[in-house]
Amino acid sequence: MASGIRDKVAILGMGCSKFGERWDCDAEDLIVEAYQEAILDAGIETSQIDAAWFATAIEEVHVGKSGVPLSVALRLPNIPVTRVENFCASGTEAFRGAVYAVASGAADIALAVGVEKLKDTGYGGLPQRGAGPLNDMIRNNGSAPGGFAQLATAYSEKHGVDMETIKKAIGTISVKSHANGAKNPKAHLQKEIPLDTVLKAPMIAAPLGLFDCCGVSDGSAAAIVTTPEIAKSLGKDNRITVKALQLAVSNGVESGHNSWDGSYFLTTRKAAERAYKEAGIEKPRDQISMFECHDCFSITEMVTMEDLYISNEGEAWRDVLDGFYNADGQVPCQIDGGLKCFGHPIGASGLRMLYEMYGQLLGRAGPRQLDNPTFGMTHNLGGQPHQNVSSVAIIGHEGA
């Protein structure tokens, strides 16, 4: 059994651009905006970075392939730069690369940057694109909300929860995220909305309405990581360390074998189980102070609450309606507004989630600051319920 990543790597600095429809920005502008904050926070020079990981998912609509766009944008000193892509979980992949480089001793200080410039496609929602010549012959037509909407019908069938109750619960999730996003100046959407507005919104993919879908945004986020020892030597006394970093990827069972019922994420459960073990967390519902999950759609957030073992299976809708996940609830979820309101520039999202957890742990979250959080968890998912990559990261105070 591997010894795991717990407390081996510390976050030296983080940055995040304003997310939104950044009509005046190219990807380069967004990268520099996030990086400047991160390097300032880290208190180092660019020349001290040994290696970098760069996350973009839909590179064909903005920067193109390879690590070159990051190296050029930041004028990195010819260090190794690796571009990573793993659907919408790409941001966490960049973080994994940087963290593992430090943990292995290959780098003293490593950089992870994620960016996505999505608003140059001419339409709302994610760009639709081919999946390769064979997949294009046999794979269904459908949008992202269409793929995730499947969860609702399967969940309703499995747990006997009627669609009206599900609609109300997932609507309440969006209302909560809008309330949180309203307190976040970097968020794409900063407006509170009433439940009625959510329930009466136009249908995108039944049963998901407009407000059940997250924003598609431009944005970038960055993390600089190092060893706790180097962080200490650089004067960082309140150190936030990585407790767990796990990834689980579908192998075709959900899409091709009838053992999966379509109501949950097989991968998330596996990643969460491994992450809790790696972090030494035994009772996540009691020990996790807060989390950011991949709420690309409200229904995703609802089933993920169960897949992360915070809510019992079949009962997340009840916790949601009870306010358990609200800012003043027991385990606040999406305290920064989540993908729903902070926005979803794909390659940046995993790092954006960590940025919020990091800020909360350091008491920097301003009007949305929570009381003394210990562990912050992020869940960054890519793909569709029946075929996906799911990552879970946990960070906290060193030694916690």
Added chain:
Amino acid sequence: MVGIKAYGGYVPRRRLPRSVIVEANGWFNAGIKGYSKGERSMCNWDEDALTMAVEACRDCLNQERPDDIKAIYLASTTLPFTDRQNSGVLGTALNLGQNMMTMDITSSQRAATSGLLNALSVVKGAGGSALFATGEHRRSQTATTNEVMYGDGGAALLLSNDDVVAEFVGAGQIAVDFVDHYRGQNADFDYNWEERWIRDEGFMKIVPEAVKAALDNTGLSAGDIDHFAMPGTIRNIAGMVSKACGIAPEAARDNLHNVMGEAGAAHSLVMLVDCLQDAKPGQTIMVIGWGQGCDALIFKTTDKLSTMSNRQGIKGHLAHRKEETNYNKFLAFNGLVQQDGGLRSETDKQTALTTLYRNREMVIGFVGGKCSQCGTVQYPKARICVNPNCGAINTQDDHRMAETSATIQSWTADNLTYAPDPPHHFGMVAFGEGGRMMADFTDVDEGAVAVGDEFRMVFRIKAADEKRNFNKYFWKAAPKVSA
């Protein structure tokens, strides 16, 4: 004796009331106002002559897979490919193997009857059986008589020397270059001449000659004909011709004008299948094929007709009906109006022909795998078994998925993705013999889909590559035909 061993039919589910066409276009062509009764069949956006032929063949084979099929014929004037053998696609879709002759027959409204005559003589001489299919997706300009008269549909016959339900008795053929209408190379629509001339100089003179030749060749008399199946959009033309030939007036069969319109070259066999569905053993059927001359084919039903397994045929599909009152949908589905599909519709739909060839059985034939070690059925077929408790390598045998039921496990109605008939329904379906896939749905009504519904898989156009004139075909889940 050579004849028809089994039959199948297909009529698209949607029916457009003629009154809808008249209401939309009567202002422009008052001539169509006299045709507002009844309805015509119309293809869904993802149907064409080929997909209808596939469905008619599946109906004809009715889950059986004869191992002596030596040929597959496909007759139509509206085949999707001018130079790619359409019957070859049909054969692949039916997954009947490749040791056989495949052939397209086209260029005339009597393509199906002339082709059938040839196929019958080949089967008679060479033995074995042959599958004869036809389908027609008729397009017409708006506000024309053709628009109200035409319909879409298909039929299929299994020809054999054994166990026939209808014996082929004989035929008469007349070849005359009588051009009542034509469609030139690369033209989209028919060009028509005057109906009164077609009636008097065409039907009334040429058909009786073919009928006489058929009767002379078989030694039968006009009075022996129990069913006279003759297409023709001219009002009561079959009645007038049968009377002129001495055939009993009540023998002239309903040309289905009222319920589906005329399905072009396919219509003679559509009418033949409809006839076989209510004919009695021992009856004599004459089928007429019209187009630059005339074919008259005579069949005599056998006792086997009454013991044949149930199938939908034409009657079952006619009963599986959905009224479509939106004329603009008819225009859109037939490419008669320019729509802005939006930026999402602009994704490139090129087909890699190498990939298609390697995977033709998987894609066109809908062949998955069945693990010889654990028995798990899976789609797509893969090198390593998907069963998490198996994982055996290179153990999968070909397994055809098309004929098993498909039960809905989850679904949605997607308004965001580009679809020619939004909202686009799709979901996870579990197959009756195991395996599953996230499948596109077709022919579904909004609000009428539920988890647990049992659908069936159908062969349809997945996407049209308009830039390169190529259709991607694949299988979709559709409500069962329940007549």
